[in-house]
Amino acid sequence: MVVLFILTLIPLVLSLFNYINDTFLFVGLFALDFIVVGIASTKAMKPLLSFRDVIRQIKLIIPFGLIFSLISTAIVYYMKMTVSSILVFLSIITIIVLVIALVRNKTTIHKIENPEEYNEKHLIRIIYVLAIFCVVSYIGMEIPPFSVIPLWFGLCIPFICLLPGYLGLNILNPYKDAIRLLERLGISVFVSLVITSIIGLILVQIEHFLNMRHVSLVLVVITLVIFLPLYYIKIKEKKKQILFNDNRLNKIFVIMTIIAIIAVGASGILVTSGNYNNAENNPGSLFQGNTTFEIKGVHETLGNDGYYNFTSGEDLNLTVSITNNENKDMTYKLKIDVVNDTDEKTIDEQSISLKNSETKNIETNLTMTNGQKDIRFTLYDDNNKPYKIRHLYVNVNEDY
Structure with a gap:
């Protein structure tokens, strides 16, 4: 992993200091980044494989390298930067993937050696992930220039349909074998909708009209300051039963948070750059104000x-x-x-x-x-x- 990291730094440094003036040098460094990001991605996907086994996974290395190369090229094209900037973005992506692979390797080994301790720490990390999602969602719903209306509508869906009920159920019964996954999800959706309805009725009495953005903001706040802390306290209680921890749901939460960060950040960039504004003069603009x-x-x-x-x-x-x-x-x-x-x-x-x-x-x-x-x-x-x-x-x- 150290060798891969050093190899990644070579094109990054040369690109940042504008030392790439030769086409053959650029192609060689691009090929280096292409291979390294493919190997790092394969290692992140299969953390228990040895390095020798990883480099044999050609069917994974080449597609990963191609995907991240296309992403880097698209970013450079959209931002109208020089061609050598492709190496900068590809190297940064490679470093991020290397860090992910290293973390995955350590956590997987820890999971095998200490399953109970790993389970608890993993749940706590998911709590941090959901806390980040709450903060990002609040920013996307309420704080200009990120609070674009089509964005908050997407951010509110997990809070209306899942998270309050899911966390509330896990606080009351956090143990693995007590409730099956589908039953847990069904109850979570039902409880979340009930909580949303109650908050909506209260706000209607206060504001005399129903504003779903305000309802969503209240759901975000109570999820962040009530449900997540109570769930954390429940996890820290030392019990003999195994805690409920579903990797599929956890991955969905992580992906959901990453998408929210990217979307909120992108909306802020679009708003501040003015690319979305003045709908009368630019009818094709995105997120028009x-x-x-x-x-x-x-x-x-x-x-x-x-x-x-x-x-x-x-x-x-x-x-x-x-x-x-x-x-x-x-x-x-x-x-x-x-x-x-x-x-x-x-x-x-x-x-x-x-x-x-x-x-x-x-x-x-x-x-x-x-x-x-x-x-x-x-x-x-x-x-x-x-x-x-x-x-x-x-x-x-x-x-x-």
Whole structure:
């Protein structure tokens, strides 16, 4: 393992210091990383095999090398980096896989030599994994720029359907032979849905409407601060019975946590880079944010010509409502212009700062004067570019 680690450092160091100026050198170092990451992945998958047996697993080494090479190439292509950067990412992946292989080797040996002690430590590690999942989920649901709506909907599913009931059942009966796996899962799903329903009913009484994001946040918090600590205490109790520990579920929890970390991190990068924003100018963007821009207070009937009819001297009290759903704090500029056939006059202009999900209502009063007019409301984004425009067409006469 030490030799593999040293071999991995060679292309990493040469790439970082820009010493790779020759195509043949690049190909040779790429082949080295390709083989090492394949061997490391095979060792991680089969930790009890000797090194001699591992290097004979060609059917595993080549596919693993190909997969991680393609991943590195895709990252470099997406980030528009130089070709030699492929070696940097492939070397970093190789180091991570080597660490995983080393840990897997030690834990597997420990499992064989001390099964009871291993079982307890393994369950405690799963508790840490679920704690990380809770923290990441809370960040993805609540904290900008990570709190993108499609993301929180995915993060809430394990809390609504499984985790509270699963942990609660394991607190009450953590022993292996007491309840079979399928029965344990069925009870866990049922209890989780009951807990979700109770929390939903309580929040409806408090907020007077059902907000599933708030329900999910409460589930995350009680899982993190109540269920996980109680489960940890239960595991530490010294009992003669064997604790329930299913490797398939544990792997699902680990994979679930890794996916959550990657998704939340990626959403933060997308939001802060601006690649998802301004849906009107970039309709194909991912995780689009939006701003609600409404003009309220017009109660007259719209005429057949598309104009509202008013009397000269009549006061029109309007409310301009702006809601920031851009998944980040925004500073807008609101400009109100009155446009007719011969003139354009700005009657109001102001800067408005809104936090994510914040709404602000701006009251404005207009006194009608004779003629046909377009009262134009323009909202500029934080780059001072026109973002949304609303028109109020009015026809003002002395008497109508």
